[in-house]
Amino acid sequence: MRLADLTTIGVGGEPELIVDAYTREQLVSALNDAWDGDWFVLGGGSNLLASDEPFAGTVIRILTSGFARIDGAPEGFQRVSIEAGQNWDEFVAWTVAQGLQGVEAMSGIPGTAGAAPIQNVGAYGQEIVQTLVSVDLIDEGSSEIVTVPASELGLGPRTSELKRHYGEEPARVAVIAGITLDLRVVGTDPAPVADERIRAALSLASDDAVTLAQIRERVLAIRASKGMVLDPTDADTRSAGSFFNNPIIAEADARLLPESCPRWPVEEVAETVQVFDLATWDGQVPRVEAPASRVKVSAAWLIENSGLPKGFSLPGSRAALSTKHTLAITNRGGASSDEIAELARYVRMRVSGEYGITLNPEPVFVGVEL
Structure with a gap:
């Protein structure tokens, strides 16, 4: 069985061995057999991008439930x-x-x-x-x-x-x-x-x-x-979910982005408490630099405003951005892992060139490089 049959994005080659673990005991046993070689565990397959080349190792499917x-x-x-x-x-x-x-x-x-x-x-x-x-x-x-x-x-x-x-x-x-x-x-x-x-x-x-x-x-x-609920009749759901993380950057850098770019604070700056020994204190309060605040900005906005609209694909490719939102890279039917990766690289290049921000992919990659 190919990983293409076990992942929501529908790409991936055939592993050397697939082991199904329906109990914790079976899971532990399968892992003990696999520790010394190449291995990974697979759940729902919704956050994985695997190469179409055969995987020379063990894939352990965790099928415990309850x-x-x-x-x-x-x-x-x-x-x-x-x-x-x-x-x-x-x-x-x-x-x-x-x-x-x-x-x-x-x-x-x-x-x-x-x-x-x-x-x-x-x-x-x-x-x-x-x-x-x-x-x-x-x-x-x-x-x-x-x-x-x-x-x-x-x-x-x-x-x-x-x-x-x-x-x-x-x-x-x-x-x-x-x-x-x-x-x-x-x-x-x-x-x-x-x-x-x-x-x-x-x-x-x-x-x-x-x-x-x-x-x-x-x-x-x-x-x-947004095409984020699995539907076999909708190619927009044939994806690995959100392909890129929303980048977290310094608030000062976020201010350089257009005001229309959505952003959300990710941490609060706590008040700094200073304690002084009254016996030796000279009355001067040293200035304390507050840690730089960070914000999370919208990767979807960065992609779309880099000139890549919903549904964008490279010429001749069977991989495309979702027609419903730009954060998902979708398999429009028969796409290869190379085509998915090629589009991801192009998206990263465009966003980096336009805004100086490198988008980091969210899925786990097996045998794939960007």
Whole structure:
């Protein structure tokens, strides 16, 4: 079986060996057999770009599934453990039906629960870091599953210590066997939405009362309008999701961009506290330089305003930007991994030439270079 048949973008060659792991025990066994060679694990295949050349190694498909309520959550919350191979959106649908708040704005995200912490997935104001308690990890070379608190994973904007960024190795090479979340118990009745970012994304007033189900419905509709809900009849969904991360740059650099470029603050500058020994203080207060603020800017805006419209493709190529938004590179039918990579390189070149910003790809690459 080719990776093209197992990934949402529909490209990739045939691995030397594919192992299906339906239990944690099977996952540990498969990893122990693979540690000494080339290997990678595959969940939903929605964030992977693999070469069409054969992969001389082992691909382990994590097909574990299921989730359960467990004890240990603070008052007003429900703790839930989820197997790594569990379909993410099926889990989100269950939380909404149960009146558990915390992941409803992440409805429609393809892939598996185990992939969520790796790049701290998020949408419309919610990120997995807000609800993640811990992950169950298998470190490379180990046969033991260890539980690691979320605070030790280096979770940040679309990143963690477990993520393999383009051109870099992860800080911690490990495989997630399961995750644990704490979700707020709010019930299924309408209520105002406290998070301003979700209200803004869904065009809600501060006093609008909606149910979790209504939030899910609106999010799914928005994602579908952008081709971000898998649909075999829609070529715009034949992608690896958002191909480029929204770049995070210094606020001073962001001010050089046109005002129409969307931007969002990513950190707050904390007030600096200075302590002086009154016995020796000379009355002078030294100036303290505040750390430079950073902002996240819209990669989609940068792409489109570099002269690359929705649906853009290179001459003769079967790869194209989505016709619904410029952040996805899509397989219009029979595209090769080389064609996908060629378009990605061209997009990066145009944005860099126009704005001096290098876009970093979001998917995991196997045998592909930009």
